[in-house]
Amino acid sequence: xxxxxxxxxxxxxxxxxxxxxxxxxxxxxxxxxxxxxxxxxxxxxxxxxxxxxxxxxxxxxxxxxxxxxxxxxxxxxxxxxxxxxxxxxxxxxxxxxxxxxxxxxxxxxxxxxxxxxxxxxxxxxxxxxxxxxxxxxxxxxxxxxxxxxxxxxxxxxxxxxxxxxxxxxxxxxxxxxxxxxxxxxxxxxxxxxxxxxxxxxxxxxxxxxxxxxxxxxxxxxxxxxxxxxxxxxxxxxxxxxxxxxxxxxxxxxxxxxxxxxxxxxxxxxxxxxxxxxxxxxxxxxxxxxxxxxxxxxxxxxxxxxxxxxxxxxxxxxxxxxxxxxxxxxxxxxxxxxxxxxxxxxxxxxxxxxxxxxxxxxxxxxxxxxxxxxxxxxxxxxxxxxxxxxxxxxxxxxxxxxxxxxxxxxxxxxxxxxxxxxxxxxxxxxxxxxxxxxxxxxxx
Amino acid sequence: xxxxxxxxxxxxxxxxxxxxxxxxxxxxxxxxxxxxxxxxxxxxxxxxxxxxxxxxxxxxxxxxxxxxxxxxxxxxxxxxxxxxxxxxxxxxxxxxxxxxxxxxxxxxxxxxxxxxxxxxxxxxxxxxxxxxxxxxxxxxxxxxxxxxxxxxxxxxxxxxxxxxxxxxxxxxxxxxxxxxxxxxxxxxxxxxxxxxxxxxxxxxxxxxxxxxxxxxxxxxxxxxxxxxxxxxxxxxxxxxxxx
Ligand SMILES: Cc1cc2nc3c(=O)[nH]c(=O)nc-3n(C[C@H](O)[C@H](O)[C@H](O)COP(=O)(O)OP(=O)(O)OC[C@H]3O[C@@H](n4cnc5c(N)ncnc54)[C@H](O)[C@@H]3O)c2cc1C
Ligand SMILES: NC(=O)c1ccc[n+]([C@@H]2O[C@H](COP(=O)([O-])OP(=O)(O)OC[C@H]3O[C@@H](n4cnc5c(N)ncnc54)[C@H](OP(=O)(O)O)[C@@H]3O)[C@@H](O)[C@H]2O)c1
Numbered sequence: 001x002x003x004x005x006x007x008x009x010x011x012x013x014x015x016x017x018x019x020x021x022x023x024x025x026x027x028x029x030x031x032x033x034x035x036x037x038x039x040x041x042x043x044x045x046x047x048x049x050x051x052x053x054x055x056x057x058x059x060x061x062x063x064x065x066x067x068x069x070x071x072x073x074x075x076x077x078x079x080x081x082x083x084x085x086x087x088x089x090x091x092x093x094x095x096x097x098x099x100x101x102x103x104x105x106x107x108x109x110x111x112x113x114x115x116x117x118x119x120x121x122x123x124x125x126x127x128x129x130x131x132x133x134x135x136x137x138x139x140x141x142x143x144x145x146x147x148x149x150x151x152x153x154x155x156x157x158x159x160x161x162x163x164x165x166x167x168x169x170x171x172x173x174x175x176x177x178x179x180x181x182x183x184x185x186x187x188x189x190x191x192x193x194x195x196x197x198x199x200x201x202x203x204x205x206x207x208x209x210x211x212x213x214x215x216x217x218x219x220x221x222x223x224x225x226x227x228x229x230x231x232x233x234x235x236x237x238x239x240x241x242x243x244x245x246x247x248x249x250x251x252x253x254x255x256x257x258x259x260x261x262x263x264x265x266x267x268x269x270x271x272x273x274x275x276x277x278x279x280x281x282x283x284x285x286x287x288x289x290x291x292x293x294x295x296x297x298x299x300x301x302x303x304x305x306x307x308x309x310x311x312x313x314x315x316x317x318x319x320x321x322x323x324x325x326x327x328x329x330x331x332x333x334x335x336x337x338x339x340x341x342x343x344x345x346x347x348x349x350x351x352x353x354x355x356x357x358x359x360x361x362x363x364x365x366x367x368x369x370x371x372x373x374x375x376x377x378x379x380x381x382x383x384x385x386x387x388x389x390x391x392x393x394x395x396x397x398x399x400x401x402x403x404x405x406x407x408x409x410x411x412x413x414x415x416x417x418x419x420x421x422x423x424x425x426x427x428x429x430x431x432x433x434x435x436x437x438x439x440x441x442x443x
Numbered sequence: 444x445x446x447x448x449x450x451x452x453x454x455x456x457x458x459x460x461x462x463x464x465x466x467x468x469x470x471x472x473x474x475x476x477x478x479x480x481x482x483x484x485x486x487x488x489x490x491x492x493x494x495x496x497x498x499x500x501x502x503x504x505x506x507x508x509x510x511x512x513x514x515x516x517x518x519x520x521x522x523x524x525x526x527x528x529x530x531x532x533x534x535x536x537x538x539x540x541x542x543x544x545x546x547x548x549x550x551x552x553x554x555x556x557x558x559x560x561x562x563x564x565x566x567x568x569x570x571x572x573x574x575x576x577x578x579x580x581x582x583x584x585x586x587x588x589x590x591x592x593x594x595x596x597x598x599x600x601x602x603x604x605x606x607x608x609x610x611x612x613x614x615x616x617x618x619x620x621x622x623x624x625x626x627x628x629x630x631x632x633x634x635x636x637x638x639x640x641x642x643x644x645x646x647x648x649x650x651x652x653x654x655x656x657x658x659x660x661x662x663x664x665x666x667x668x669x670x671x672x673x674x675x676x677x678x679x680x681x682x683x684x685x686x
Contacts, residue, residue, distance in 0.1 A: 003453070005628050007631050028627075030476060030479055070486035072482060072485045095490070
């Protein structure tokens with residue numbers, strides 16, 4: 001077909017735990033989305049900023065949706081945007097904030113795309129208030145090999161619609177979506193509440209459930225485990241100075257952060273960083289905060305990610321129901337004291353949803369634990385023990401973040417795993433979609 | 444004042460459409476598939492409040508593309524520029540093509556630009572408009588690859604000369620770009636001897652020069668040197684060039 005071009009490319013997951021040389025297609029016209037031979041295994045790729053190898057894999061053509069980033073319809077009165085799936089979230093926020101709207105649920109990486117946010121059913125700055133990405137999507141267009149594109153929403157082709165959220169690209173390639181928008185807060189104030197432990201953080205998070213921005217940052221070192229600060233971004237009544245501005249695309253965190261040749265985050269480096277964070281941020285206070293800063297705080301974290309060095313990192317994220325959280329946090333503190341893993345950061349968030357399929361949702365507290373050099377024996381043992389501990393406390397893992405999970409653990413930890421797998425199979429009976437993630441977790 | 448972008452659905456043409464819409468220019472976008480150009484049109488209307496019309500034409504098959512375009516231009520302000528970013532090259536264009544494939548390459552790369560320029564000339568002369576043509580580094584010296592493509596691009600260069608010969612600069616301006624490698628689907632997956640440039644960067648330069656007079660440029664400029672070397676290479680060496 002005219003324009004069909006496939007290259008060989010080296011692709012790497014953001015956490016650097018998986019590399020593959022694989023076929024990469026960059027369709028830039030609609031006919032090219034459907035141009036591969038119908039039986040060619042494939043997977044959609046958005047910004048490629050997943051921690052894990054979700055958008056590529058051995059023997060699979062990765063289809064980059066880069067060129068599909070156009071705005072198709074914008075209803076500025078009702079707050080509806082129909083947009084192609086390759087549009088990057090940071091670019092959309094720049095466009096929308098200038099027009100009095102925004103996407104309330106956005107992940108921390110501005111180069112994540114609409115398709116990636118749907119396929120991972122991402123959460124934003126306060127999932128307890130805003131839900132996950134699916135709550136803000138009205139309709140999708142999905143392309144599948146050898147079929148006409150399908151329009152799916154909550155009433156029409158509803159099973160495909162539901163399965164595509166946290167479907168990890170395995171139900172087909174989303175070409176566009178209609179999103180519901182929200183009015184951004186005019187101004188924000190950030191209230192910082194220091195906490196001495198994860199259990200205390202959970203109580204603070206629950207009390208602030210309605211804040212537009214709500215998350216905690218915690219020390220993962222054994223000496224001060226769990227100590228940290230809960231950031232509560234509140235809408236302020238103070239007059240704003242015109243439309244909130246988002247820095248230009250050039251300020252966005254890159255899709256791949258080149259690692260430093262040596263890891264900064266060894267024990268000494270982590271100790272120093274935690275002491276600095278403690279001194280800089282762990283004090284009660286309140287200050288105005290730019291919305292852009294609240295939406296993409298990681299834009300300033302290049303050095304942090306580069307500091308993991310060539311061995312990279314892993315992010316284990318577990319959502320533990322409220323009644324079990326304190327016991328889980330205590331068990332985790334004990335595990336860290338015993339095994340002393342190199343934890344770079346722990347982030348806490350409040351959830352108040354209901355899990356569906358493979359999605360990362362439920363009611364409880366989520367901890368994202370970022371570990372340096374996860375391939376080293378000590379760290380690997382810690383991550384395995386963490387998974388066992390979390391499962392013992394009814395924890396649910398975020399499958400699209402954690403490259404250390406295996407199929408057995410995913411099946412034990414995700415309630416409804418087999419039903420979700422059967423649903424995926426209904427929508428891809430010939431298994432024409434695949435990725436490293438799908439293979440590793442036997443999705 | 445309207446700009447016509449032919450080959451607007453991807454690569455350089457799409458970048459030109461975006462750049463010109465950003466500068467407030469009404470547009471007629473032409474490519475073969477309505478889904479692509481309608482999506483671009485919608486995006487440019489939403490982002491830049493641009494006036495955009497779209498015309499889906501298969502230029503490999505359309506006998507008289509100029510007539511369809513003049514009809515589509517009726518609803519738009521007078522045309523002042525035609526940018527012919529249409530093009531197609533193939534990996535098997537090495538004396539391995541059958542007659543219909545040769546015909547397709549010639550239709551897209553040469554016949555369509557010629558026919559469109561013929562049809563729009565009267566309108567362009569009324570506005571002292573500009574025809575913008577895109578040739579290629581591949582046309583500098585004929586090789587065993589890109590056989591038909593390079594021949595067609597030489598034809599484009601000949602059209603540039605004919606237009607200038609026939610029309611004084613006071614009634615029509617003609618600009619020709621000899622392009623090096625662009626990071627588009629045409630080069631995706633190819634091993635290139637030097638890095639490809641982004642189409643948006645080329646589009647910005649082309650749009651900046653649209654008001655200038657007739658001229659022929661290499662873009663990026665370093666390709667002028669590459670072309671000179673290729674031209675001067677002794678035959679024995681040139682024959683061994685594979686890239
Ligand atoms: C620094 C950083 C911060 C992050 N913060 C958060 C956060 O706050 N909350 C959160 O939930 N996640 C977060 N993530 C995870 C990230 O948002 C998700 O992994 C997201 O899917 C990435 O989007 P992407 O466009 O890069 O998708 P890719 O990485 O390219 O792909 C991810 C998955 O989406 C599928 N996909 C992509 N596009 C399409 C499409 N058009 N059609 C069908 N399937 C498609 C792929 O097949 C793949 O399975 C973060 C990641 C990083 C690196
Ligand atoms: N890429 C390079 O490295 C390079 C180098 C030198 C010169 N050039 C020249 O620069 C120009 C732009 O190249 P590019 O890389 O941007 O190419 P591209 O991305 O492949 O775009 C080519 C355009 O031509 C259109 N087109 C092709 N066949 C058509 C047909 N039958 N009917 C209607 N439209 C058709 C395509 O639209 P549809 O497919 O949607 O129909 C598309 O919009 C071309 O003239 C090319 O020869 C390119």
